[in-house]
Amino acid sequence: SVLNQEKGRIPKKEKPPFITFVLGGPGSGKGTQCAKIVENFGFTHLSAGDLLRNEISSNSENGAMILDTIREGKIVPSNVTVKLIQRAIESSDNDKFLIDGFPRTEENRRTYERIIGAEPNIVLFFDCPEDEMVKRVLSRNQGRVDDNKDTVRKRLEVFTSLNLPVINYYSQKGKLYKIRAVGTEDEIFEQVRPIFAAVESLLKLYDDSTRSNKDLLIFKVP
Numbered sequence: 001s002v003l004n005q006e007k008g009r010i011p012k013k014e015k016p017p018f019i020t021f022v023l024g025g026p027g028s029g030k031g032t033q034c035a036k037i038v039e040n041f042g043f044t045h046l047s048a049g050d051l052l053r054n055e056i057s058s059n060s061e062n063g064a065m066i067l068d069t070i071r072e073g074k075i076v077p078s079n080v081t082v083k084l085i086q087r088a089i090e091s092s093d094n095d096k097f098l099i100d101g102f103p104r105t106e107e108n109r110r111t112y113e114r115i116i117g118a119e120p121n122i123v124l125f126f127d128c129p130e131d132e133m134v135k136r137v138l139s140r141n142q143g144r145v146d147d148n149k150d151t152v153r154k155r156l157e158v159f160t161s162l163n164l165p166v167i168n169y170y171s172q173k174g175k176l177y178k179i180r181a182v183g184t185e186d187e188i189f190e191q192v193r194p195i196f197a198a199v200e201s202l203l204k205l206y207d208d209s210t211r212s213n214k215d216l217l218i219f220k221v222p
């Protein structure tokens with residue numbers, strides 16, 4: 001608006017959104033901690049798995065293929081998942097997002113970069129021992145077709161072989177925040193909270209300034 005321009009500010013819609021990727025194995029507590037971040041810091045939670053499951057239940061053209069893939073614990077073609085994420089970001093009024101369960105593979109990551117044309121600002125990694133993840137998934141009780149012993153084993157193999165390279169990539173870029181994902185939900189959130197408290201003050205600074213996109217990308221959380 002004119003008012004914004006008079007103050008030398010960037011109108012809200014022209015500012016790039018703040019993107020957090022949330023990684024971790026099946027049952028590591030990504031969804032649980034995302035709910036707490038939403039509640040405490042006003043982020044919008046986009047779970048890649050939920051977006052894909054919505055496609056199945058809305059009988060979309062890719063529904064059957066997505067169901068088969070999830071049942072096998074395999075990864076849905078990247079362009080399908082990225083387009084769902086893109087649509088969700090674009091239809092939201094919020095400007096800060098948690099993208100949960102994405103990118104699962106280097107190919108997921110590169111496809112996001114190609115289609116969205118941006119990188120995440122920060123990446124969380126919920127690091128949890130395998131036996132604990134298995135225990136949690138098998139007692140999750142959400143009626144998921146992939147929460148059974150056989151599929152969990154496959155998902156853990158996919159996680160180790162395909163997701164760890166993504167985690168290493170962001171670690172090398174200095175964007176990775178590793179959380180020790182054992183203990184109670186509240187204990188784990190006490191490791192998460194300071195990260196988002198820092199992000200919140202950085203975003204406030206950004207809101208009050210004419211800083212460019214680039215400056216925000218190099219903001220480092222202490």
Ligand SMILES: Nc1ncnc2c1ncn2[C@@H]1O[C@H](COP(=O)(O)OP(=O)(O)O)[C@@H](O)[C@H]1O
Nearest residue numbers: 025026027028029030031032136140183184185
């Ligand atoms: N810290 C925790 N301790 C014990 N159980 C947990 C903890 N955090 C989450 N859970 C439970 O474990 C299951 C998997 O958690 P969820 O957040 O769905 O993980 P993810 O999204 O990483 O698969 C859920 O039933 C959840 O209630």
Ligand SMILES: Nc1ccn([C@@H]2O[C@H](COP(=O)(O)OP(=O)(O)O)[C@@H](O)[C@H]2O)c(=O)n1
Nearest residue numbers: 026027048049070073074075076101102104
């Ligand atoms: N980026 C993604 C995310 C999920 N998925 C599929 O969706 C399934 C469930 O993902 P999810 O994130 O809901 O699973 P959890 O880690 O929360 O247990 C995965 O096992 C994959 O089959 C995918 O193909 N690509």
Ligand SMILES: [Mg+2]
Nearest residue numbers: 030031049101
């Ligand atoms: Mg989840």
